[in-house]
Amino acid sequence: MIDDADRILLQRTLDLAERGARTAAPNPCVGCVIARHGTVVAEGWHIAPGLAHAEAMALDVAQEGARDATVYVSLEPCSHHGRTPPCSEALIAAGVGRVVVLSNDPAPHASGKALLQLVDAGIPVDIVPDDDPLAIAARRQNAGFRSAQILGRPHVTYKAAQTLDGRSATRTGDSRWISGPEARARVHELRARAGAVLVGSGTALTDDPELTARDCDPPVEQQPLRVVWDRSARLGAASRLAQTVSRGPVLLLCAPGADASRRAAVAETGIEVVEVADLAAGLDHLHARGIQSVLCEGGAGLAGALFGVGLLDRMIVVVAPKLLGDPLAPGLLGESGAASEQMADALGLAAWSCERIGDDLWVDAWLREPR
Numbered sequence: 001m002i003d004d005a006d007r008i009l010l011q012r013t014l015d016l017a018e019r020g021a022r023t024a025a026p027n028p029c030v031g032c033v034i035a036r037h038g039t040v041v042a043e044g045w046h047i048a049p050g051l052a053h054a055e056a057m058a059l060d061v062a063q064e065g066a067r068d069a070t071v072y073v074s075l076e077p078c079s080h081h082g083r084t085p086p087c088s089e090a091l092i093a094a095g096v097g098r099v100v101v102l103s104n105d106p107a108p109h110a111s112g113k114a115l116l117q118l119v120d121a122g123i124p125v126d127i128v129p130d131d132d133p134l135a136i137a138a139r140r141q142n143a144g145f146r147s148a149q150i151l152g153r154p155h156v157t158y159k160a161a162q163t164l165d166g167r168s169a170t171r172t173g174d175s176r177w178i179s180g181p182e183a184r185a186r187v188h189e190l191r192a193r194a195g196a197v198l199v200g201s202g203t204a205l206t207d208d209p210e211l212t213a214r215d216c217d218p219p220v221e222q223q224p225l226r227v228v229w230d231r232s233a234r235l236g237a238a239s240r241l242a243q244t245v246s247r248g249p250v251l252l253l254c255a256p257g258a259d260a261s262r263r264a265a266v267a268e269t270g271i272e273v274v275e276v277a278d279l280a281a282g283l284d285h286l287h288a289r290g291i292q293s294v295l296c297e298g299g300a301g302l303a304g305a306l307f308g309v310g311l312l313d314r315m316i317v318v319v320a321p322k323l324l325g326d327p328l329a330p331g332l333l334g335e336s337g338a339a340s341e342q343m344a345d346a347l348g349l350a351a352w353s354c355e356r357i358g359d360d361l362w363v364d365a366w367l368r369e370p371r
Protein backbone atom coordinates (compact mmCIF):
# COMPACT_ATOMS: atom_id res chain seq x y z
CA MET A 1 0.00 0.00 0.00
CA ILE A 2 1.23 3.48 -0.77
CA ASP A 3 0.02 6.58 1.03
CA ASP A 4 0.06 10.32 0.27
CA ALA A 5 3.58 10.75 1.69
CA ASP A 6 4.80 7.98 -0.64
CA ARG A 7 3.08 9.69 -3.58
CA ILE A 8 4.99 12.93 -3.03
CA LEU A 9 8.30 11.07 -3.14
CA LEU A 10 7.23 8.97 -6.14
CA GLN A 11 6.43 12.19 -8.00
CA ARG A 12 9.91 13.36 -7.05
CA THR A 13 11.41 10.25 -8.71
CA LEU A 14 9.67 11.27 -11.95
CA ASP A 15 11.05 14.80 -11.67
CA LEU A 16 14.56 13.45 -11.10
CA ALA A 17 14.23 11.00 -14.01
CA GLU A 18 13.45 13.99 -16.28
CA ARG A 19 17.07 15.09 -15.84
CA GLY A 20 18.11 12.18 -18.04
CA ALA A 21 15.41 12.72 -20.65
CA ARG A 22 17.82 13.94 -23.33
CA THR A 23 20.77 11.71 -22.54
CA ALA A 24 19.73 8.38 -21.00
CA ALA A 25 18.75 6.60 -24.25
CA PRO A 26 19.06 3.81 -25.13
CA ASN A 27 18.68 3.30 -21.39
CA PRO A 28 15.46 4.42 -19.68
CA CYS A 29 15.14 7.61 -17.62
CA VAL A 30 15.01 6.65 -13.96
CA GLY A 31 14.79 8.64 -10.75
CA CYS A 32 15.36 7.38 -7.20
CA VAL A 33 14.71 8.84 -3.75
CA ILE A 34 15.91 7.33 -0.47
CA ALA A 35 13.90 8.56 2.50
CA ARG A 36 13.46 7.91 6.21
CA HIS A 37 10.11 8.71 7.78
CA GLY A 38 9.26 10.89 4.78
CA THR A 39 12.51 12.89 4.95
CA VAL A 40 14.76 12.65 1.91
CA VAL A 41 18.19 11.17 2.65
CA ALA A 42 19.50 11.00 -0.92
CA GLU A 43 18.44 11.33 -4.55
CA GLY A 44 19.72 9.87 -7.79
CA TRP A 45 18.94 9.75 -11.48
CA HIS A 46 20.35 8.05 -14.52
CA ILE A 47 22.25 10.43 -16.76
CA ALA A 48 23.62 8.29 -19.57
CA PRO A 49 24.63 4.73 -20.53
CA GLY A 50 27.73 3.62 -18.68
CA LEU A 51 27.12 6.06 -15.82
CA ALA A 52 25.60 5.11 -12.46
CA HIS A 53 22.01 3.95 -12.32
CA ALA A 54 19.65 6.13 -10.29
CA GLU A 55 19.66 3.73 -7.32
CA ALA A 56 23.47 3.49 -7.32
CA MET A 57 23.80 7.27 -7.39
CA ALA A 58 21.38 7.65 -4.46
CA LEU A 59 22.99 4.81 -2.45
CA ASP A 60 26.37 6.41 -2.97
CA VAL A 61 25.09 9.66 -1.48
CA ALA A 62 23.13 7.97 1.33
CA GLN A 63 25.90 5.59 2.47
CA GLU A 64 24.85 4.26 5.93
CA GLY A 65 21.74 6.44 5.75
CA ALA A 66 20.20 3.88 3.40
CA ARG A 67 19.96 1.22 6.12
CA ASP A 68 16.28 0.52 6.88
CA ALA A 69 15.25 3.47 4.70
CA THR A 70 12.55 3.41 2.03
CA VAL A 71 13.75 3.50 -1.58
CA TYR A 72 11.42 5.01 -4.18
CA VAL A 73 12.24 4.30 -7.78
CA SER A 74 10.42 5.23 -10.99
CA LEU A 75 11.40 1.97 -12.76
CA GLU A 76 11.98 -1.48 -11.37
CA PRO A 77 15.67 -1.84 -10.37
CA CYS A 78 17.92 -3.84 -12.67
CA SER A 79 19.02 -7.33 -11.69
CA HIS A 80 21.60 -8.01 -14.37
CA HIS A 81 25.30 -7.43 -14.71
CA GLY A 82 25.52 -4.84 -17.49
CA ARG A 83 27.87 -1.90 -17.77
CA THR A 84 27.17 -1.35 -14.05
CA PRO A 85 26.53 -3.90 -11.24
CA PRO A 86 22.91 -4.95 -10.50
CA CYS A 87 20.96 -2.41 -8.43
CA SER A 88 18.95 -5.18 -6.75
CA GLU A 89 22.16 -6.54 -5.16
CA ALA A 90 23.28 -3.05 -4.14
CA LEU A 91 19.93 -2.36 -2.45
CA ILE A 92 20.10 -5.67 -0.57
CA ALA A 93 23.71 -5.04 0.46
CA ALA A 94 22.80 -1.57 1.73
CA GLY A 95 20.16 -3.10 4.01
CA VAL A 96 17.28 -0.92 2.79
CA GLY A 97 14.00 -1.39 4.61
CA ARG A 98 11.43 -1.11 1.81
CA VAL A 99 11.31 -0.52 -1.94
CA VAL A 100 8.46 1.25 -3.77
CA VAL A 101 8.39 0.79 -7.54
CA LEU A 102 6.45 2.96 -10.00
CA SER A 103 6.73 0.94 -13.20
CA ASN A 104 7.94 -2.46 -14.31
CA ASP A 105 10.94 -2.99 -16.56
CA PRO A 106 9.52 -4.15 -19.91
CA ALA A 107 12.82 -5.72 -20.99
CA PRO A 108 12.15 -9.49 -21.12
CA HIS A 109 15.53 -10.29 -19.55
CA ALA A 110 14.81 -7.98 -16.60
CA SER A 111 11.09 -7.93 -15.87
CA GLY A 112 10.22 -8.95 -12.32
CA LYS A 113 13.59 -10.46 -11.48
CA ALA A 114 14.86 -7.72 -9.18
CA LEU A 115 11.59 -7.63 -7.30
CA LEU A 116 11.82 -11.36 -6.60
CA GLN A 117 15.41 -10.96 -5.41
CA LEU A 118 14.38 -8.16 -3.05
CA VAL A 119 11.44 -10.13 -1.65
CA ASP A 120 13.64 -13.22 -1.27
CA ALA A 121 16.04 -11.07 0.74
CA GLY A 122 13.17 -10.14 3.06
CA ILE A 123 12.72 -6.57 1.78
CA PRO A 124 9.08 -5.52 1.41
CA VAL A 125 8.30 -4.28 -2.09
CA ASP A 126 5.31 -2.12 -3.03
CA ILE A 127 4.42 -1.90 -6.71
CA VAL A 128 2.20 1.02 -7.71
CA PRO A 129 -0.86 -0.29 -9.62
CA ASP A 130 -0.67 0.03 -13.42
CA ASP A 131 -3.71 2.31 -13.61
CA ASP A 132 -2.41 4.79 -11.03
CA PRO A 133 -1.75 8.21 -12.67
CA LEU A 134 1.82 8.15 -11.35
CA ALA A 135 2.45 4.73 -12.92
CA ILE A 136 0.96 5.95 -16.22
CA ALA A 137 3.22 9.02 -16.08
CA ALA A 138 6.23 6.76 -15.45
CA ARG A 139 5.45 4.63 -18.51
CA ARG A 140 4.91 7.73 -20.65
CA GLN A 141 8.25 9.10 -19.54
CA ASN A 142 9.90 6.00 -21.02
CA ALA A 143 7.55 5.60 -23.99
CA GLY A 144 10.46 5.21 -26.41
CA PHE A 145 12.33 2.67 -24.29
CA ARG A 146 9.16 0.66 -23.72
CA SER A 147 8.16 0.74 -27.38
CA ALA A 148 11.61 -0.50 -28.39
CA GLN A 149 11.46 -3.32 -25.84
CA ILE A 150 7.85 -4.38 -26.30
CA LEU A 151 6.98 -3.50 -29.91
CA GLY A 152 10.45 -3.63 -31.45
CA ARG A 153 9.99 -0.22 -33.08
CA PRO A 154 10.38 3.42 -32.05
CA HIS A 155 7.56 5.34 -30.38
CA VAL A 156 6.11 7.81 -32.89
CA THR A 157 4.76 11.24 -31.96
CA TYR A 158 3.24 13.48 -34.62
CA LYS A 159 3.58 17.17 -33.76
CA ALA A 160 1.70 19.72 -35.83
CA ALA A 161 0.21 23.18 -35.61
CA GLN A 162 -3.27 23.96 -36.84
CA THR A 163 -5.64 26.88 -37.04
CA LEU A 164 -8.80 26.80 -34.94
CA ASP A 165 -10.64 25.59 -38.07
CA GLY A 166 -8.30 22.62 -38.35
CA ARG A 167 -5.93 23.65 -41.17
CA SER A 168 -2.22 22.83 -41.18
CA ALA A 169 -1.28 25.12 -44.11
CA THR A 170 -2.93 27.42 -46.59
CA ARG A 171 -4.06 25.99 -49.90
CA THR A 172 -0.80 27.33 -51.40
CA GLY A 173 1.26 25.37 -48.85
CA ASP A 174 2.22 28.26 -46.56
CA SER A 175 2.40 27.24 -42.89
CA ARG A 176 4.83 29.72 -41.37
CA TRP A 177 3.84 30.42 -38.83
CA ILE A 178 0.66 28.99 -37.43
CA SER A 179 1.76 28.73 -33.80
CA GLY A 180 3.39 31.41 -31.68
CA PRO A 181 7.01 31.69 -30.49
CA GLU A 182 6.42 30.04 -27.11
CA ALA A 183 5.01 26.85 -28.63
CA ARG A 184 7.70 26.80 -31.30
CA ALA A 185 10.37 27.06 -28.62
CA ARG A 186 8.89 24.06 -26.86
CA VAL A 187 9.08 22.09 -30.10
CA HIS A 188 12.84 22.50 -30.02
CA GLU A 189 12.85 20.86 -26.59
CA LEU A 190 10.83 17.96 -28.06
CA ARG A 191 13.45 17.64 -30.78
CA ALA A 192 16.22 17.60 -28.19
CA ARG A 193 14.58 14.61 -26.51
CA ALA A 194 13.82 12.67 -29.69
CA GLY A 195 16.05 10.02 -31.19
CA ALA A 196 14.97 11.15 -34.63
CA VAL A 197 12.99 13.99 -36.20
CA LEU A 198 11.08 12.89 -39.29
CA VAL A 199 9.37 14.80 -42.11
CA GLY A 200 7.77 13.83 -45.40
CA SER A 201 9.18 14.88 -48.74
CA GLY A 202 6.37 17.43 -49.24
CA THR A 203 7.40 19.28 -46.09
CA ALA A 204 11.10 18.97 -46.88
CA LEU A 205 10.56 20.49 -50.33
CA THR A 206 7.98 23.14 -49.38
CA ASP A 207 9.29 24.38 -46.04
CA ASP A 208 12.97 23.55 -46.49
CA PRO A 209 13.35 22.98 -42.71
CA GLU A 210 16.62 22.48 -40.84
CA LEU A 211 15.04 20.32 -38.10
CA THR A 212 17.87 20.82 -35.58
CA ALA A 213 17.10 21.44 -31.91
CA ARG A 214 18.04 25.09 -31.39
CA ASP A 215 18.01 27.66 -28.58
CA CYS A 216 17.46 24.97 -25.94
CA ASP A 217 18.38 25.59 -22.33
CA PRO A 218 20.79 23.96 -21.66
CA PRO A 219 22.07 23.75 -25.25
CA VAL A 220 21.74 20.42 -27.02
CA GLU A 221 24.82 18.20 -26.80
CA GLN A 222 23.76 15.81 -29.51
CA GLN A 223 21.35 16.60 -32.34
CA PRO A 224 18.63 14.06 -33.15
CA LEU A 225 18.97 12.11 -36.37
CA ARG A 226 17.08 14.10 -39.03
CA VAL A 227 15.11 11.83 -41.32
CA VAL A 228 13.27 12.53 -44.58
CA TRP A 229 10.72 10.08 -45.91
CA ASP A 230 11.25 10.63 -49.62
CA ARG A 231 10.48 7.53 -51.65
CA SER A 232 11.76 8.96 -54.93
CA ALA A 233 14.74 10.82 -53.44
CA ARG A 234 13.64 14.26 -54.59
CA LEU A 235 15.49 16.22 -51.89
CA GLY A 236 17.87 18.67 -53.51
CA ALA A 237 21.51 19.34 -52.73
CA ALA A 238 20.65 22.98 -52.06
CA SER A 239 18.13 22.07 -49.34
CA ARG A 240 18.81 23.29 -45.82
CA LEU A 241 19.01 19.67 -44.63
CA ALA A 242 21.76 18.94 -47.14
CA GLN A 243 23.54 22.18 -46.31
CA THR A 244 23.59 21.51 -42.56
CA VAL A 245 24.88 17.93 -42.44
CA SER A 246 27.85 19.20 -40.45
CA ARG A 247 25.45 20.20 -37.62
CA GLY A 248 24.03 16.67 -37.29
CA PRO A 249 23.37 13.56 -39.34
CA VAL A 250 20.61 13.40 -41.96
CA LEU A 251 19.07 10.20 -43.31
CA LEU A 252 16.92 9.91 -46.40
CA LEU A 253 14.64 6.89 -46.58
CA CYS A 254 13.74 6.10 -50.18
CA ALA A 255 11.96 3.30 -51.98
CA PRO A 256 13.85 0.41 -53.52
CA GLY A 257 14.49 1.37 -57.10
CA ALA A 258 14.49 5.13 -56.52
CA ASP A 259 16.32 6.91 -59.33
CA ALA A 260 20.04 6.11 -58.99
CA SER A 261 21.29 9.51 -60.14
CA ARG A 262 19.04 11.36 -57.68
CA ARG A 263 20.14 9.05 -54.87
CA ALA A 264 23.76 9.66 -55.79
CA ALA A 265 23.20 13.43 -55.83
CA VAL A 266 21.70 13.28 -52.33
CA ALA A 267 24.45 11.01 -51.02
CA GLU A 268 27.05 13.40 -52.46
CA THR A 269 25.90 16.04 -49.94
CA GLY A 270 26.75 13.76 -46.99
CA ILE A 271 23.17 12.65 -46.40
CA GLU A 272 22.91 8.93 -45.79
CA VAL A 273 20.51 7.24 -48.19
CA VAL A 274 18.83 3.98 -47.23
CA GLU A 275 16.27 1.95 -49.19
CA VAL A 276 13.24 0.66 -47.32
CA ALA A 277 10.14 -1.09 -48.62
CA ASP A 278 7.54 0.85 -46.60
CA LEU A 279 6.98 2.92 -43.47
CA ALA A 280 7.13 -0.09 -41.14
CA ALA A 281 10.46 -1.07 -42.68
CA GLY A 282 11.63 2.53 -42.23
CA LEU A 283 10.85 2.34 -38.51
CA ASP A 284 12.50 -1.09 -38.36
CA HIS A 285 15.62 0.50 -39.79
CA LEU A 286 15.54 3.26 -37.15
CA HIS A 287 15.00 0.65 -34.42
CA ALA A 288 18.00 -1.32 -35.67
CA ARG A 289 20.07 1.87 -35.31
CA GLY A 290 18.96 2.19 -31.69
CA ILE A 291 16.44 5.00 -32.25
CA GLN A 292 13.67 4.67 -29.65
CA SER A 293 11.57 7.78 -30.25
CA VAL A 294 10.60 9.55 -33.45
CA LEU A 295 9.15 13.05 -33.58
CA CYS A 296 7.26 13.32 -36.87
CA GLU A 297 6.86 16.97 -37.81
CA GLY A 298 4.53 16.41 -40.73
CA GLY A 299 3.19 16.95 -43.10
CA ALA A 300 -0.33 15.69 -43.24
CA GLY A 301 0.48 13.24 -46.05
CA LEU A 302 3.13 11.40 -44.05
CA ALA A 303 1.12 11.56 -40.83
CA GLY A 304 -1.96 10.16 -42.61
CA ALA A 305 0.10 7.30 -44.02
CA LEU A 306 1.55 6.53 -40.57
CA PHE A 307 -1.90 6.67 -39.00
CA GLY A 308 -3.28 4.39 -41.71
CA VAL A 309 -0.83 1.62 -40.87
CA GLY A 310 -1.22 2.00 -37.10
CA LEU A 311 2.18 3.57 -36.51
CA LEU A 312 1.12 6.78 -34.74
CA ASP A 313 1.27 6.58 -30.96
CA ARG A 314 0.85 10.17 -29.84
CA MET A 315 -0.15 13.51 -31.35
CA ILE A 316 0.86 16.91 -30.07
CA VAL A 317 -1.33 19.47 -31.76
CA VAL A 318 -0.81 23.17 -31.26
CA VAL A 319 -4.08 24.98 -31.91
CA ALA A 320 -3.60 28.63 -32.85
CA PRO A 321 -6.24 31.34 -32.49
CA LYS A 322 -6.51 31.83 -36.26
CA LEU A 323 -9.08 30.95 -38.90
CA LEU A 324 -8.38 30.24 -42.55
CA GLY A 325 -11.95 29.63 -43.66
CA ASP A 326 -10.77 27.57 -46.61
CA PRO A 327 -12.10 24.03 -47.12
CA LEU A 328 -9.32 23.43 -49.67
CA ALA A 329 -6.54 24.05 -47.15
CA PRO A 330 -5.08 20.76 -45.77
CA GLY A 331 -5.98 19.37 -42.37
CA LEU A 332 -3.81 17.39 -39.97
CA LEU A 333 -4.03 13.93 -41.51
CA GLY A 334 -3.91 13.27 -45.25
CA GLU A 335 -5.06 10.10 -46.96
CA SER A 336 -4.81 7.24 -44.50
CA GLY A 337 -6.95 4.55 -46.06
CA ALA A 338 -8.51 4.26 -42.61
CA ALA A 339 -11.27 6.88 -42.84
CA SER A 340 -14.34 6.30 -40.65
CA GLU A 341 -17.71 6.86 -42.29
CA GLN A 342 -19.61 6.93 -39.02
CA MET A 343 -18.63 9.02 -36.03
CA ALA A 344 -19.20 5.91 -33.96
CA ASP A 345 -16.24 4.35 -35.81
CA ALA A 346 -13.84 7.24 -35.13
CA LEU A 347 -10.74 6.26 -33.16
CA GLY A 348 -11.11 7.36 -29.55
CA LEU A 349 -8.03 8.61 -27.74
CA ALA A 350 -6.51 6.68 -24.86
CA ALA A 351 -5.88 9.97 -23.04
CA TRP A 352 -5.36 13.65 -23.69
CA SER A 353 -4.64 16.87 -21.90
CA CYS A 354 -4.23 20.47 -22.93
CA GLU A 355 -2.59 23.61 -21.67
CA ARG A 356 -2.22 27.14 -22.87
CA ILE A 357 1.19 28.18 -24.16
CA GLY A 358 1.47 31.81 -25.14
CA ASP A 359 -1.59 32.43 -27.33
CA ASP A 360 -1.90 28.79 -28.36
CA LEU A 361 -3.47 25.65 -26.98
CA TRP A 362 -1.05 22.71 -26.64
CA VAL A 363 -2.99 19.45 -26.97
CA ASP A 364 -1.16 16.29 -25.93
CA ALA A 365 -3.06 13.24 -27.20
CA TRP A 366 -2.12 9.61 -26.67
CA LEU A 367 -3.60 7.30 -29.29
CA ARG A 368 -2.45 4.43 -27.10
CA GLU A 369 -0.80 4.33 -23.70
CA PRO A 370 2.74 2.93 -23.55
CA ARG A 371 2.54 -0.61 -22.21
Ligand SMILES: NC(=O)c1ccc[n+]([C@@H]2O[C@H](COP(=O)([O-])OP(=O)(O)OC[C@H]3O[C@@H](n4cnc5c(N)ncnc54)[C@H](OP(=O)(O)O)[C@@H]3O)[C@@H](O)[C@H]2O)c1
Pocket residue numbers: 159160161162167168169172173174175176178199200201202203204206207229230231232279297298299300301302303305334
Ligand atom coordinates in the same frame (compact mmCIF):
# COMPACT_ATOMS: atom_id res chain seq x y z
N1 LIG B 1 1.10 22.85 -39.63
C1 LIG B 1 2.14 22.10 -39.44
O1 LIG B 1 2.50 21.78 -38.31
C2 LIG B 1 2.91 21.59 -40.64
C3 LIG B 1 3.96 20.71 -40.45
C4 LIG B 1 4.62 20.23 -41.55
C5 LIG B 1 4.25 20.65 -42.83
N2 LIG B 1 3.23 21.53 -42.96
C6 LIG B 1 2.80 21.94 -44.29
O2 LIG B 1 2.29 20.79 -44.94
C7 LIG B 1 2.59 20.84 -46.31
C8 LIG B 1 3.32 19.56 -46.67
O3 LIG B 1 2.52 18.47 -46.31
P1 LIG B 1 2.21 17.33 -47.35
O4 LIG B 1 1.14 16.50 -46.77
O5 LIG B 1 1.98 17.95 -48.69
O6 LIG B 1 3.59 16.60 -47.46
P2 LIG B 1 4.37 15.58 -46.52
O7 LIG B 1 3.49 14.86 -45.61
O8 LIG B 1 5.54 16.27 -45.96
O9 LIG B 1 4.84 14.63 -47.67
C9 LIG B 1 3.98 13.58 -48.07
C10 LIG B 1 4.66 12.33 -47.63
O10 LIG B 1 3.77 11.26 -47.50
C11 LIG B 1 4.36 10.15 -48.14
N3 LIG B 1 3.27 9.27 -48.49
C12 LIG B 1 2.11 9.57 -49.08
N4 LIG B 1 1.34 8.45 -49.16
C13 LIG B 1 2.05 7.45 -48.62
C14 LIG B 1 1.80 6.07 -48.42
N5 LIG B 1 0.67 5.50 -48.78
N6 LIG B 1 2.76 5.34 -47.80
C15 LIG B 1 3.91 5.91 -47.42
N7 LIG B 1 4.19 7.22 -47.59
C16 LIG B 1 3.27 7.97 -48.18
C17 LIG B 1 5.10 10.75 -49.30
O11 LIG B 1 6.06 9.91 -49.81
P3 LIG B 1 6.84 10.30 -51.15
O12 LIG B 1 8.07 10.95 -50.71
O13 LIG B 1 7.08 9.04 -51.83
O14 LIG B 1 5.95 11.19 -51.94
C18 LIG B 1 5.71 11.96 -48.65
O15 LIG B 1 6.90 11.66 -47.96
C19 LIG B 1 3.41 22.07 -46.52
O16 LIG B 1 2.57 23.11 -46.99
C20 LIG B 1 3.92 22.42 -45.15
O17 LIG B 1 4.12 23.81 -45.02
C21 LIG B 1 2.57 22.01 -41.91
